[in-house]
Amino acid sequence: METVKAARIGQVLAESDLIVIGASNGLDMAEGLNLFCADAHFREAYGDLAQTDGIGCILQGLASPDANVRRRWAERFYQKEYLEYEPSPLMNGLRHLTEHADTFVITCNIDGRFARAGFDENRVLETEGSIRTSIDERRLAHPDAFATAQLEELARLVQVHRNGRVAILELGVGLRNGVIKRMLAQIANACEHATYIVFNYSQAMVPDASCETILVEGDMALAFEEVVRCRL
Known part of the structure; x- marks a missing residue:
């Protein structure tokens, strides 16, 4: 990733009051966990x-x-x-770059790694459940009490920061994962000063949002290393 782009991403994150992270299988793969192959x-x-x-x-x-x-x-x-999970440099970098702001995570990953890496589990909405509790692909269609409270917290944060600086981080979300993409786009469109940043190995697509967009293709772990270096 170009240094100029990495520096811009670091600046956006550092200046943001609210950071919303949307994460799917691509993030797990960047950490070395692939659910789909015998590696x-x-x-x-x-x-x-x-x-x-x-x-x-x-x-x-x-x-x-x-x-x-x-x-x-x-x-x-x-x-x-x-x-047995130990946060990777990628996950540690992600936490380091976002811990100064109100941060909310939306993920379909079921491994519970955001909580293990130190993110506030009350602000980690696991859309398909978690191995920590139970796995349910219909969790958003029929939210339990905890999921309902998390959705309400997300709505509150968006309302509080809608006129401030908001960063959307889309991490390894494939084209088929429309649920997370729609949620992130709705948040971006509801906020006056949003920047939407997409990290994807080969499918970094412009979101359905009217705001500044930064697309990053390739190895997400290496890209985050560059962003962290630019912030040091």
Whole structure:
């Protein structure tokens, strides 16, 4: 990423009163967790289960029609991706760049890593639930009491800061994840001074929002390293 672009992103984040982070599988992949393939991490952490159950990727194990298989994979996933998780330089950099502002996270990732990395879990809306509690892809369609309270907190923050400086960070959100993209675009359009920043390995697309937009393609971990360096 060009130094000028990295410096602009760092400036936007430093000057923001509210930062809304939208994160999907691309963020997990940038940290080395891929739910969709049998990579080295899969073979090391799940190889024995994969051989026993005939499973080809983490997602297949978590979504197995066999309840016993699902339970085994959920227990292993909880152990490996939540309890044993150590925040990467990418996640630590993200927290460092946002901790000065009111920050709210919207994520479909179910591994609970934002809470483990020190983000306020009351401001981390996990749209498909979490391995910490329960996984439910319909959570936004039928919000529980905690999700309802989080949505109300997000609405309050947007109202409080709608005339201030607001940064939207879209992190690894694929084209099929319309829910998070729509939520982020609505927030950007509701705020007078918003900047929308998209990090995506190969699908950095202009959002449906009328505001300054910065697109960053390529390795998200390397890009965040550059942004952090520019802020030092």
